[in-house]
Amino acid sequence: MTEQSTTIPITWPELSPSKLSTVLTVAGSDSSGGAGIEADVKAITANGAYALTAITALTAQNTKGVDAVQYTTKDQFEKILNANFSDIDIGVIKTGLLTVDAIDVLADYVTKYHVGKPFVIDPVLVATTGATLSKKDVLLRAIDKLIKKATLLTPNYLEAKEILKYLNKDFDIETLEDLQKAAKIIQTETGVVSVLLKGGHIPWDSNNKVASSGNEKFITDVLYHSIDNTFTIYKSDFITTENTHGTGCTLASSISANLAKGYDVKHSIDQAIRYVHGGIVAAEKIGHGNGPLNHVYHIVSPPALTNNLNTLYTEGHFVDFLKNHPTVKPIWELYVNHPFVAQVSSGTLPKHQFVHYLKQDHAYLTTYARVNALAAAVAPDIDCIRMQAGVLENIAHEMTLHVGKLAKHGVYDLKSLELSRAGKEYADHLLNIAHQGDWLEILVSLSPCLFGYGEAANAADLKITEGEYFDWVQDYRAKDFNDAMELGRQSLEKHSIGISTEKALKLVKIFADVSLLEVYFWNDALSVEEEK
Template identity: 40%
Template sequence: MTTIALTIAGSDPSGGAGIQADLKTFSALGAYGMSVITALTAQSTQGVDAVLAISPEFIEAQFNTLYQDIKIDSVKIGMLMNKEIVTTVHHLLKTNPIPAIVLDTVMVAKGGHPLLKSDAVTAIRELLLPLATIITPNLPEAAALLDCDEAKNEDEMQNQGQKLLKLGCKAVLMKGGHLPSKESPDYLITHNNIIRMTFPRIQTKNTHGTGCTLSAAIAALLPKNNLEEAIVQAKNYLQGAISHADDLNIGKGIGPTHHFYQCW
């Protein structure tokens, strides 16, 4: 059976992040990809110049058109931008169940441009976390969700992950890329276990869209794997995409990872 994965996220016209990265990732990992666009951006490898939110009514129309026709196995949620969009997505997923929900709590673009208004953070915490199969915050995002200081070490990472778990999601993947260490440690935290996963850091500036790509990979893999297996495979795929990023030579700034390194 073909896995059908949906991304609910913003558009990145440069192709490195957002729905474009999600659809590439789905395809690379053997899933059929579909999208509901929540925002349009004017961005390149050098940063975000403008953002335009899609109306909640049109987001709902996109979703309903797909859901009424096609059985969706998994959904990845990315950029939601404001409280109204968060509320709309919550309503859609609450009333139209999808087996696997991967929530990537996108708040800031790689270049520092905010992609989520402050009033939406509370809405994500209260409305979407309880629906999520897994959430994938980096350290600044976890701190924002918990309204606390950013974790400075792995013990604090685990502690914050456990606090996020208590907010209602089934699992948390705490991403430790912001820690100043030779390795990039992540922690998968569930109600039954804490698993440390780590890879050596790859020396490249081309890391645009890594968070989008990882969460999309998990969504593509979850329908046919258990949670730990899906995350291990997703992290292996992302590691390969980053290690081949310099092969692409795209743009003048922070370039994309190589989503199709396995087949090009």
């Protein structure tokens, strides 16, 4: 008998390679698949991005609870991150469960590889077995090392209450306005760009009051976006269900996937909430406890956005984009680590070079003040005019300090001071931008002086404890100067929203050119020979 065979042709539409945006999820593993890394990978994939993982803990758990946890060692976790970052360009980092070791190691990798890129933190923080830190200490460590670098923090109502308590800002949340207040306080205290306070644990009734059991009508997720000082309220129907295991992980991962594809924060959240809502509604019971979502109720794989969106940088990270642009970064590193600052900080700079610098800086500050005044004249609104007025007051204060410092060296006739070649080229360049550029271009041209002095002083290895060199470094480490830096940063972040790629690259060139002129300005001081 002859054996028969059947050939089944496998055909498919003509396809071409398409780029997948990448998201690294740093979280614990859920053996039941409903939350943690497993939920993250499903959500990231379903929302059209590629998921990488760095597991912080292995758990034995199911829909009824967690039975056991084994944390990833610091050495192994570092090897995981190194393997991922050394090989693949990671678009977005999303974190879930973080241990102390994970916070410390991840912070280094964010600084090395991820400055200016989207970074989403879903705050699940633990003090691992044997750690001497309390949960409050872990939170403060996470704020200092990670959260202040992040794009978005996504606490739920209970996590937000805990964060506020540890920050000594705890208060009762009874209204929507209270949720907004809580989100803004958390943003202000942590330094994260935006806070999404999730309201799934605090549903409202038809009278906009906190609902009692059985009277739940809707929930609200509140986004506070510090860049433009706005609140966005996402309102959705309350769903009576037990299938909510992993909703926080899924939402944060979905937001991250959308950010990776080029959506802004507000649009990313909107799309993610719709996806999670659908996953809850479409979920059938799995397990005997709080079951998971249906992550694949529909598979969505939209192409990465390439039109009408500025993907050069993420909102809230424009200054990072400027400083880390390939054109700028080597110049910026030379500027903020300049030998002039190193010699001042160690007390080894020859006095005549310091006096020359003070003379030049005093003369330069007159031009710096004029350019700020011109900026005020073309500022887009009254808040920006007020900001420029405040800058002018700070410049006047700095010039007053110079008067005292120069007087100690017998220099009293400051009106006759003339700029050196380096100083004049710098001053003329700023004036040229002020006369020809718009307000944002002027602001960017002024920012290397502001950010660079503060960054250089704060990073300086100060080896002296008194004297005028010590005072000089301390002036730029002072709270009022750092407050001025933060105000300048916030203004740049706000007014860079929505600019074109062409405009962004023009601002990069302005920032690079002025940063180089700052280098030349300090070079000039070091080149001066002592008069005999």
